[in-house]
Amino acid sequence: MTDNFAIVGARIFDGQAWHNRSALIVRQGVVERIEAGTQVPAGLHVIELNGGMIAPGFVDLQVNGGGGVMLNDAPSVAAIRTICEAHAPFGTTALLPTLITDTPELTAEAVAAGAEATQEKVPGFLGLHLEGPHLSLARKGAHDPKLIRPMTDADEGALIAAREKMPVLLTTIAPESVEPGRVSRLAQADVVVSLGHTDSGYKTAQAFAEAGATMVTHLFNAMSQIGNREPGVVGAAIDGQSFYAGLIADGIHVHPTAMQIALKAKKGYGKIFLVTDAMATIGTDMKSFTLNGRLIKRENGSLRLEDGTLAGADLDMISAVRFMHKTIGIELEEALRMASLYPAEAVGQDGRLGRLMIGSAANIVHLSDDLSVKGVWIEGAKVFSN
Structure with missing residues (x-):
């Protein structure tokens, strides 16, 4: 229940x-x-903080799990609620629970859960991110190759129908598995299309941008890299004219120097924003879990399959903000925008999220001067206090 304060x-x-x-x-x-000034209108409850700063709540567009739960293992409203609650103590006030490549049946269950979470107004739930199954086998990463497949008419129709049931629907696709015409129809239906897990080249990425793709999933990871004669999807992403780009800022997925180069090069439309790519481990002391029946181990700040392949990240959003500010050396204001305003812009929600302006949702994070989370509000309701 919200309050006036x-x-x-x-x-x-x-x-x-x-x-x-x-x-x-x-x-x-x-x-x-x-x-x-500190004088407030009569009749308002006054919350007096002891220093630090308040900022817009963080927006995370790639969250595979949290609180011991993976969306793939439990595509339900209860799981969505658990994931949202697990990330709130780290400053995240709006997120997209993310389904990693799975069967059509389980994907349908996740969409139904997302629709129900929308109806129930689960705090922190913004919509869904369907990462796959229409990806490239050459850049599959931790996605199960047996489940990767081309997009069909039925898949396209299901995505368009799913978008009508929730505020945001984001899907990561590879040009190898999806035709440009499908991307155009998805974009026209307000489905956010992101390129990822692809070995496509620069020209193909630009062609898909013209078709309606507006984002790149976890920049540098699981995509073609910059070469001297072929700039790849990474080059298309940081060229500045077409894409927003998510970045996993844990110092493991992307080398700090590569981050700095991308930040210096990225100009014009689209910004680099922070994602956690978090798994079930966030908010727990878990040492391992399973994805599509495969064991993932948590060691030394990373999550890996038994063959060493990175499988998501052991990362929360305030840690990503601290890394960008203290290790990469960007201004605090820009690190905060990368965690709030830019992802909100990327999915068309910046009129409501990513700002503390007239009419925006009262999604608020209270940070100490050393960037630890002291309190979190979602739409005016306090959901975390330290």
């Missing part, structure tokens, strides 16, 4: 600028305004 006692980052000695006014789960 004002938050004072911390610096406020609204997504673009800082406000000092100001109050964030929230009514019925929505930001009403930021008021200069």
